[in-house]
Amino acid sequence: MAVxxxxxxxxxxxxxxxxxxxxxxxxxxxxxxVSNSNWLLETTGSDGRGARFILTMYxxxxxxxxxxxxxxxxxHLAARGCPVPRTIHDREGNLYxxxxxxxxxxxxxxxxxxxEYLPGVSVSKPTAGQARAVGAELARLxxxxxDFRATRxxxxxVAEWQxxxxxxxxxxxxxxxxxxxxxxxxxxxxxxxxxxxxxxxGVIHADLFPDNVLMLxxxxxxxxDFYFACNDIIAYDLAVTHVAWCFDQHDVFRPDVSxxxxxxxxxxxxxxAEERAALPLLGQGAAMRFAMSRAWDWLNTPTDxxxxxxxxxxxxxxxxxxxxxxxIFA
Amino acid sequence: MAVxxxxxxxxxxxxxxxxxxxxxxxxxxxxxxVSNSNWLLETTGSDGRGARFILTMYxxxxxxxxxxxxxxxxxHLAARGCPVPRTIHDREGNLYxxxxxxxxxxxxxxxxxxxEYLPGVSVSKPTAGQARAVGAELARLxxxxxDFRATRxxxxxVAEWQxxxxxxxxxxxxxxxxxxxxxxxxxxxxxxxxxxxxxxxGVIHADLFPDNVLMLxxxxxxxxDFYFACNDIIAYDLAVTHVAWCFDQHDVFRPDVSxxxxxxxxxxxxxxAEERAALPLLGQGAAMRFAMSRAWDWLNTPTDxxxxxxxxxxxxxxxxxxxxxxxIFA
Numbered sequence: 001m002a003v004x005x006x007x008x009x010x011x012x013x014x015x016x017x018x019x020x021x022x023x024x025x026x027x028x029x030x031x032x033x034v035s036n037s038n039w040l041l042e043t044t045g046s047d048g049r050g051a052r053f054i055l056t057m058y059x060x061x062x063x064x065x066x067x068x069x070x071x072x073x074x075x076h077l078a079a080r081g082c083p084v085p086r087t088i089h090d091r092e093g094n095l096y097x098x099x100x101x102x103x104x105x106x107x108x109x110x111x112x113x114x115x116e117y118l119p120g121v122s123v124s125k126p127t128a129g130q131a132r133a134v135g136a137e138l139a140r141l142x143x144x145x146x147d148f149r150a151t152r153x154x155x156x157x158v159a160e161w162q163x164x165x166x167x168x169x170x171x172x173x174x175x176x177x178x179x180x181x182x183x184x185x186x187x188x189x190x191x192x193x194x195x196x197x198x199x200x201x202g203v204i205h206a207d208l209f210p211d212n213v214l215m216l217x218x219x220x221x222x223x224x225d226f227y228f229a230c231n232d233i234i235a236y237d238l239a240v241t242h243v244a245w246c247f248d249q250h251d252v253f254r255p256d257v258s259x260x261x262x263x264x265x266x267x268x269x270x271x272x273a274e275e276r277a278a279l280p281l282l283g284q285g286a287a288m289r290f291a292m293s294r295a296w297d298w299l300n301t302p303t304d305x306x307x308x309x310x311x312x313x314x315x316x317x318x319x320x321x322x323x324x325x326x327x328i329f330a
Numbered sequence: 331m332a333v334x335x336x337x338x339x340x341x342x343x344x345x346x347x348x349x350x351x352x353x354x355x356x357x358x359x360x361x362x363x364v365s366n367s368n369w370l371l372e373t374t375g376s377d378g379r380g381a382r383f384i385l386t387m388y389x390x391x392x393x394x395x396x397x398x399x400x401x402x403x404x405x406h407l408a409a410r411g412c413p414v415p416r417t418i419h420d421r422e423g424n425l426y427x428x429x430x431x432x433x434x435x436x437x438x439x440x441x442x443x444x445x446e447y448l449p450g451v452s453v454s455k456p457t458a459g460q461a462r463a464v465g466a467e468l469a470r471l472x473x474x475x476x477d478f479r480a481t482r483x484x485x486x487x488v489a490e491w492q493x494x495x496x497x498x499x500x501x502x503x504x505x506x507x508x509x510x511x512x513x514x515x516x517x518x519x520x521x522x523x524x525x526x527x528x529x530x531x532g533v534i535h536a537d538l539f540p541d542n543v544l545m546l547x548x549x550x551x552x553x554x555d556f557y558f559a560c561n562d563i564i565a566y567d568l569a570v571t572h573v574a575w576c577f578d579q580h581d582v583f584r585p586d587v588s589x590x591x592x593x594x595x596x597x598x599x600x601x602x603a604e605e606r607a608a609l610p611l612l613g614q615g616a617a618m619r620f621a622m623s624r625a626w627d628w629l630n631t632p633t634d635x636x637x638x639x640x641x642x643x644x645x646x647x648x649x650x651x652x653x654x655x656x657x658i659f660a
Contacts, residue, residue, distance in 0.1 A: 008453070008454030008455070009451035009452055009453050009454060009545075010453065010454055010455060011454075012451065013451075024451055025449045025450070025451075025546065026449045026450060026451060026544075027451050028358070028360040028361075028362070028370050029360060029361035029362070030358040030359060030360055030361065030370075031358075031359035031360065031361055032358070032359070040358050040360070040370060042449065119355045119356045119372065120355070120356060121339035121342065121343075121354055121355075121356060121357050122339055123338070123339045123340065124338030124339060124340055124341075125338070125340060214356075215339075216355065
């Protein structure tokens with residue numbers, strides 16, 4: 001979580017002039033995002049009454065061809081009342097602008113998007129009431145996205161877990177934790193073989209950790225960071241959210257939070273019998289997905305990096321819990 | 331520039347409740363400060379109309395006994411119309427609060443202060459008009475602080491340059507750049523021997539780089555980061571500001587900016603003949619101060635640190651310029 005690129009006030013002002021948002025009043029680099037730099041901007045606003053925005057510079061990982069999917073999805077969902085930040089289009093209607101290569105130094109040309117600022121804070125220890133609200137908003141997102149036309153494959157699907165596991169290698173995984181190597185050896189082939197093929201698909205957020213939800217009390221004020229959004233099994237998104245919300249920091253399951261999350265979801269979009277039956281497997285898959293991406297980051301993050309890699313053992317333990325306790329979703 | 335400590339929304343809310351500022355609406359970790367973590371907070375405000383603040387957690391370097399000096403200086407200057415952020419006192423009137431040790435993990439107890447948020451952006455390439463405004467504000471600060479009662483010795487004075495130079499050692503300095511070792515060997519003893527003893531002293535900011543000045547156009551909206559403030563030679567503060575503002579990124583002197591800075595300063599507080607005559611030496615000293623602190627950081631910053639050390643050769647070259655061109659201050 002860092003700001004990777006220095007944008008001077010002069011260059012920032014010139015960038016902002018490409019949008020109808022008034023002139024720059026304040027710009028603070030914010031410590032969010034692992035593959036992009038973000039600034040919280042204040043401007044005089046297009047109406048002179050002041051406005052705030054998040055300016056994002058895409059630094060790594062993001063493929064430029066995916067940006068229109070992410071950014072137009074925000075517009076689509078916001079227009080349907082979902083609490084997601086709108087994309088501010090530039091004066092020519094573009095979803096993002098390019099930073100001229102001559103300003104970018106060795107980093108080359110980079111894309112920047114301006115999005116709406118939303119209030120709210122990210123909780124660390126969700127209550128059942130908060131989980132219920134998040135479940136309901138996730139279901140609303142799934143319904144609101146039903147008529148979103150663009151599609152994007154899930155770049156973090158089963159094939160990618162397998163690729164990451166192979167890239168880490170059994171020795172690499174064992175170096176992190178011998179248990180991790182065993183879990184991957186025994187569970188990954190099974191998950192790949194049993195992965196559901198016939199469940200309803202649609203647009204999913206695919207990364208709805210508490211960090212990516214802004215709340216005020218029990219109210220969801222923002223769903224943010226859509227840079228893993230894609231088209232995939234809808235119930236898998238609930239499983240990802242379950243892995244992310246329903247365990248404490250010691251990976252102990254929190255049954256009240258789990259019940260509330262699913263209740264909240266079903267209050268808006270009831271699960272089919274097939275979806276519900278698949279949740280234990282989907283939960284294991286979601287846990288495997290984060291275990292594998294974290295394992296790769298763990299082995300490949302330079303020691304002088306600005307980000308601290310997360311421990312893959314957390315999701316790995318949660319995977320074991322789902323396998324041993326399928327009844328929690330019954 | 332980073333956020334060193336994770337403060338969850340729940341703990342942040344509890345901290346904020348100790349101040350009469352309403353409830354938390356938003357909190358973004360901001361990438362400012364090298365020895366503290368900072369968050370830009372939005373609250374409902376004590377009057378329910380919304381308010382913004384900077385929350386600072388002191389992580390390193392700052393001695394707790396110095397905090398009242400820094401924080402009450404802000405109050406003193408703000409009350410006299412200087413564009414500095416006021417310190418928000420807690421409900422019991424304290425200038426700062428302590429984070430309970432049980433929440434702080436291995437880091438132990440830490441002090442936090444809440445200060446006013448000010449608009450404005452930091453310029454990268456100051457214009458003469460901006461330097462003139464900064465000079466005038468610096469002089470106003472010096473006058474406004476004349477009746478500030480507390481005192482604090484300059485921890486980054488001549489004795490500290492000598493200590494840092496010795497701690498780096500000639501070999502360490504030469505490892506950074508052979509020229510740096512030569513400059514220190516020849517200039518530091520001379521500066522120490524010739525350092526003025528009889529110039530007027532008072533409260534100085536001592537670190538007024540463009541990063542520490544918020545501006546809107548040619549107007550100074552904020553002087554920030556007073557954590558090097560101390561009592562020392564007043565004209566030395568102008569010399570520090572001169573080193574920081576009057577050279578371009580390639581260390582080339584900018585005569586128009588220099589003239590404007592000094593003109594702006596003297597429009598509020600004319601220099602005495604003695605002060606003016608001392609400026610070439612004070613400028614060399616200011617350059618030596620930053621060369622030495624940067625040299626030490628350069629040699630002692632772990633490669634996995636969240637901060638990138640700055641090149642000590644910039645100030646070292648500026649020192650050479652001052653020595654060769656005393657006439658720029660005539």
